[in-house]
Amino acid sequence: MDFYQQHIVDPDKRVRLKEIDSKIMGPFADKQEGYDFTADAVAQIQELQYRMFTESKQSLLIVLQAPDAAGKDGLIRKVLGQMNPQGCRTYPFKAPSRIERAHDFLWRIHQCTPATGMVSIFNRSHYEDVLVVRVEDLVPKSVWSQRYEIINQFEKLLAERGTRILKFYLHISLEEQLERFRERLERPEKHWKLNPADYEARDNWEAYHEAYEDVFARCSTPEAPWFIIPADRKWYRNAAVASIVLETLKRMDPQFPEVEVDLDEMRTLYERAAAR
Secondary structure, X not given: OOHHHHHEOOOXXXXXXXXXXXXXOOOOOOHHHXXXXXXXXXHHHHHHHHHHXXXXXXXXXXXXEOOOOOOHHHHHHHOHHHOOHHHEEEEEOOOOOHHHHOOOOOHHHHOOOOOOOOEEEEEOOHHHHHOHHHHOOOOOHHHHOOHHHHHHHHHHHHHHOOEEEEEEEEEOOHHHHHHHXXXXXXXXXXXXXXXXXXXXXXOOHHHHHHHHHHHHHHHOOOOOOEEEXXXXXXXXXXXXXXXXHXXXXXXXXXXXXXXXXXHHHHHHHHHHHHHO
């Protein structure tokens, strides 16, 4: 299964989230096959990320958006967070602070984009400014409706500077979300995630879907494609994202830097040191 082509958003075709199955198994017979596939993909990602870090010519930005409890944290912990932290940073974007609100909506985002050789992972992102602000009516339509093109230009700028961009929407059902809310209630180590606002957002489920569908239609570009990942099965979510990240790194084809020292001289120095 080509996860990249299977889940990429075609901007020429209008996406209807309610028509996309959130509980598929893909090519896997069972979850163990999914686990094994992900483990192998992560090992390859680690190697390619190390090459990219040493090469220091390209960078990778991974954007995660999803309804509450869709698994952004779990995906980071089990897949994306397995990359070498020396060359990878995760940025959770919560409600903007007073200082951040005093700047343009991309100000806090631009500071967290990856330098050459680095990977940045956004847990939520600049897309909150055409999602939450729209559904919750935080700014007028005349404001948020202009941001799609601003975002496209911003992402194009990053791409022209050598940053590859992957944007993932983790697609879960209302029923699965409620089941995960129940799990949070029953497991004390997850009580810190409890938030009454999560239930309020369920009342706007269709409005959020509509807002996301507009994002997909207007902001899935060749430079920065969107992928819709069925996420009711956590193991499938992990496998699909791992596969797409791996495929992208392979296309980037990072190389180790050329050797700039004289290897014969280095061997001589080593032999002298070893003989002491």
